[in-house]
Amino acid sequence: MKKHIEKAPSLLACVVLGLVAVAAGSPSWGDVKKIPDVIILKDIQNRYGPVTFDHKKHTTLAENCGICHHTHAKKTYETCGDCHTQAAKILKAAANGMLMPCSGCHGEYSPETPGMPDLKVALHKKCFTCHVGMGDLGESPMGCVNTCHTRK
Amino acid sequence: MSDSKRPEPPEGPMCLTRRSFLSISVLAGAAALGTPAIARSAQGQGSPEFKGWPKSYGMLTDFTACVGCRSCEKACNEANRMPAPEKPFDDASVFEESRWPSATAYTVVNRYKNSADSSRPLFRKIQCNHCLEPACATACPIHAYTKTPEGAVIYNKDLCFGCRYCVVACPFNIPAYDYSSPLDAKIVKCILCFGRIKEGKIPACAEACPAGALTFGRRADLLKLARKRIIDSPEKYIDHIYGEREVGGTSWLYLSGVPFEQLGFPTNLPEKPLIELSKGYLSTVPVIFTTFPAIFGMVYAVMRHNERAAGKEERSKQHKEVDHE
Numbered sequence: 001m002k003k004h005i006e007k008a009p010s011l012l013a014c015v016v017l018g019l020v021a022v023a024a025g026s027p028s029w030g031d032v033k034k035i036p037d038v039i040i041l042k043d044i045q046n047r048y049g050p051v052t053f054d055h056k057k058h059t060t061l062a063e064n065c066g067i068c069h070h071t072h073a074k075k076t077y078e079t080c081g082d083c084h085t086q087a088a089k090i091l092k093a094a095a096n097g098m099l100m101p102c103s104g105c106h107g108e109y110s111p112e113t114p115g116m117p118d119l120k121v122a123l124h125k126k127c128f129t130c131h132v133g134m135g136d137l138g139e140s141p142m143g144c145v146n147t148c149h150t151r152k
Numbered sequence: 153m154s155d156s157k158r159p160e161p162p163e164g165p166m167c168l169t170r171r172s173f174l175s176i177s178v179l180a181g182a183a184a185l186g187t188p189a190i191a192r193s194a195q196g197q198g199s200p201e202f203k204g205w206p207k208s209y210g211m212l213t214d215f216t217a218c219v220g221c222r223s224c225e226k227a228c229n230e231a232n233r234m235p236a237p238e239k240p241f242d243d244a245s246v247f248e249e250s251r252w253p254s255a256t257a258y259t260v261v262n263r264y265k266n267s268a269d270s271s272r273p274l275f276r277k278i279q280c281n282h283c284l285e286p287a288c289a290t291a292c293p294i295h296a297y298t299k300t301p302e303g304a305v306i307y308n309k310d311l312c313f314g315c316r317y318c319v320v321a322c323p324f325n326i327p328a329y330d331y332s333s334p335l336d337a338k339i340v341k342c343i344l345c346f347g348r349i350k351e352g353k354i355p356a357c358a359e360a361c362p363a364g365a366l367t368f369g370r371r372a373d374l375l376k377l378a379r380k381r382i383i384d385s386p387e388k389y390i391d392h393i394y395g396e397r398e399v400g401g402t403s404w405l406y407l408s409g410v411p412f413e414q415l416g417f418p419t420n421l422p423e424k425p426l427i428e429l430s431k432g433y434l435s436t437v438p439v440i441f442t443t444f445p446a447i448f449g450m451v452y453a454v455m456r457h458n459e460r461a462a463g464k465e466e467r468s469k470q471h472k473e474v475d476h477e
């Protein structure tokens with residue numbers, strides 16, 4: 001399970017950098033300096049209202065950042081390019097301490113790469129690691145709206 | 153809706169139940185009727201060693217990831233433009249009874265008790281497994297079913313005349329009956345969103361699943377992925393990919409953290425396609441029909457020839473006797 005966590009996507013980086021990328025109109029990871037306390041996730045707006053993710057709260061709840069964020073402590077991939085398919089400049093920025101956006105790898109799902117979940121699945125899997133079993137999530141479909149989502 | 157609560161297939165060791173007897177009989181009957189079974193046992197390949205279409209698609213269901221949100225049911229309902237169900241899709245009360253796919257729901261999710269962790273229930277999504285050698289297609293006397301190279305087992309509603317051979321033949325109890333028209337009842341079942349696949353999309357249930365419990369891809373890739381998950385987390389999974397070998401293999405594959413019989417899966421199925429059960433003796437039917445007339449015809453011809461020869465001899469003898477006189 002731990003191994004899986006370590007390979008999991010970077011929720012924070014994804015959202016933060018994604019928002020910056022959208023704002024800037026181009027992927028400019030170098031501009032990201034500050035981590036916001038609260039992140040608004042709007043990935044499945046067609047079904048649910050936006051989800052407010054309290055990042056600050058989670059930094060105190062989680063044992064360490066690696067619980068949610070990718071780390072390279074256990075390198076199980078053959079080459080860097082298995083994950084880092086972006087331009088060398090961006091990879092260099094990531095290697096220098098900047099986090100890659102989740103969407104860098106977890107974009108639209110392709111059946112040709114079934115091992116790479118799309119962004120929605122990557123984020124949900126991360127949340128479910130802890131939240132299944134809290135309240136009625138994992139017992140009832142109502143768990144979705146009782147835990148995170150709001151009905152539209 | 154009466155078939156929405158059909159009992160799940162019997163469990164336990166392989167024995168000749170009424171159902172399995174009927175299944176074999178139906179396959180045998182279909183094969184004898186113009187021998188479509190033999191001709192199509194390998195989906196047109198004519199080979200008994202058919203291992204599925206190369207590069208065909210499949211689905212991997214990972215029950216350890218499913219949280220029972222029923223998003224797949226909702227997506228299926230919308231993609232197939234079916235009427236809204238009596239109870240909404242976020243109503244957990246449907247889990248209180250065991251449901252089964254029906255004419256108004258091609259897939260359903262059932263809740264099971266978790267023997268390993270009582271605090272967390274288990275969920276099982278049920279739909280057509282899209283067998284590599286589908287017994288439904290073999291049993292259908294009118295060729296309404298097709299196993300497509302993409303992996304989906306589809307059917308032509310307009311050809312179906314309602315014999316229900318496929319209902320009996322399916323080892324997973326899947327084809328349901330649409331009774332909306334008493335005179336024109338039709339078989340209905342999941343077709344792996346074949347139309348969406350042809351459009352380059354993925355099946356609606358897989359697209360909707362937020363938990364990563366449904367993964368659509370090439371069957372060969374999914375088998376590798378499933379094995380990798382078992383190897384990476386042996387404590388999480390039982391060492392069995394359901395559908396890899398059952399009844400010759402299915403396009404839909406499953407991973408579970410508990411033995412599959414606890415989720416109501418039939419675990420007494422043979423590894424060979426069901427047609428193998430009847431193919432042995434049925435393959436002799438065309439041989440008998442072609443060789444026996446030839447053999448008996450030759451015997452008849454020889455006997456006739458001998459009779460004629462004997463008659464000629466008799467006549468020539470008589471002629472000789474007459475000449476002497």
